[in-house]
Amino acid sequence: MSTKPQKARITLVGCGKMGGALLRGWVDSHMIESAIVIDPHQASDLFSDNKAIEFLNTPPKSYDKGSDLLIIAVKPQILHESGKEIAKTLPISVPILSIAAGQNLTSLGNIFGSSRPIIRTMPNTPASIGKGMSVCVSNANTSSAQKQLAQMLLETSGKVEWIEEESLMDAVTALSGSGPAYVFYLIEMLEKSGIELGLPPEMARILSRQTVIGSAALAEHDPDIPASVLRENVTSPGGTTEAALRVLMDGRAQNILTEALIAAKQRSKDLNS
Numbered sequence: 001m002s003t004k005p006q007k008a009r010i011t012l013v014g015c016g017k018m019g020g021a022l023l024r025g026w027v028d029s030h031m032i033e034s035a036i037v038i039d040p041h042q043a044s045d046l047f048s049d050n051k052a053i054e055f056l057n058t059p060p061k062s063y064d065k066g067s068d069l070l071i072i073a074v075k076p077q078i079l080h081e082s083g084k085e086i087a088k089t090l091p092i093s094v095p096i097l098s099i100a101a102g103q104n105l106t107s108l109g110n111i112f113g114s115s116r117p118i119i120r121t122m123p124n125t126p127a128s129i130g131k132g133m134s135v136c137v138s139n140a141n142t143s144s145a146q147k148q149l150a151q152m153l154l155e156t157s158g159k160v161e162w163i164e165e166e167s168l169m170d171a172v173t174a175l176s177g178s179g180p181a182y183v184f185y186l187i188e189m190l191e192k193s194g195i196e197l198g199l200p201p202e203m204a205r206i207l208s209r210q211t212v213i214g215s216a217a218l219a220e221h222d223p224d225i226p227a228s229v230l231r232e233n234v235t236s237p238g239g240t241t242e243a244a245l246r247v248l249m250d251g252r253a254q255n256i257l258t259e260a261l262i263a264a265k266q267r268s269k270d271l272n273s
């Protein structure tokens with residue numbers, strides 16, 4: 001889906017880690033025509049220079065200035081209560097973009113109205129520095145223009161993909177949603193192994209972290225080269241990398257990773273049911 005830059009009138013509910021990072025990206029990309037930010041304790045001083053943003057502690061009585069999209073970025077446990085309050089005054093034509101984990105389109109429809117356009121997205125933490133992966137799914141009420149608007153806003157925080165089948169969201173959550181934690185664990189494991197091999201701890205810490213940073217940057221630099229080819233590029237026949245990969249690629253690591261993703265997928269399913 002390609003998007004043309006445009007300015008949007010948005011309402012943001014919840015201006016914490018994710019909501020705040022998204023708002024920062026939209027402000028920096030000059031995408032906001034006007035914004036209402038609803039959060040009981042938000043740090044409005046972070047955006048005090050921006051006259052287009054109005055900060056409220058509770059939902060407004062009306063949305064008379066117009067809102068092209070309302071973004072939900074509160075914790076899932078308070079979504080029901082705060083959502084019901086918002087739904088009382090929000091015109092049914094205003095689409096919802098929810099980043100709340102574990103809230104499917106049906107439960108969002110129950111809160112905000114089943115005839116409302118609703119987009120559910122699963123971002124991940126690198127979104128806070130513009131390197132995120134967001135995966136979206138929408139209900140049947142959502143127009144392609146509304147999806148484009150959501151895409152445009154989410155692209156400020158990284159890549160955006162769409163799925164047709166909401167049931168895939170559990171697998172998405174298991175891979176890209178929880179995925180940053182697996183990569184951080186890889187850094188931890190490399191560090192631990194380096195220490196076991198005799199490296200001073202501080203050296204092992206620097207080497208493991210920078211190796212993952214550099215490899216990710218290489219993968220980003222050459223997006224069309226498959227990871228397997230990037231791997232082969234550092235593997236000379238009879239060399240050290242080949243010796244390591246013979247151990248690493250005997251199937252056990254792949255099986256463990258698949259097992260881990262299956263556990264995350266199941267947990268996502270349980271949380272959604």
Ligand SMILES: NC(=O)c1ccc[n+]([C@@H]2O[C@H](COP(=O)([O-])OP(=O)(O)OC[C@H]3O[C@@H](n4cnc5c(N)ncnc54)[C@H](OP(=O)(O)O)[C@@H]3O)[C@@H](O)[C@H]2O)c1
Nearest residue numbers: 014015016017018038039041073074075076082100101125
């Ligand atoms: N952080 C992540 O990596 C991540 C990744 C993917 C998805 N998400 C989703 O993003 C959502 C937000 O997560 P987060 O980490 O940004 O949480 P967060 O930092 O706690 O932000 C939530 C914000 O909502 C505010 N809030 C509480 N009650 C409210 C209400 N009734 N109306 C409006 N705002 C209210 C909170 O204020 P107080 O702090 O004063 O209560 C806080 O500022 C969650 O649904 C989460 O599942 C987060």
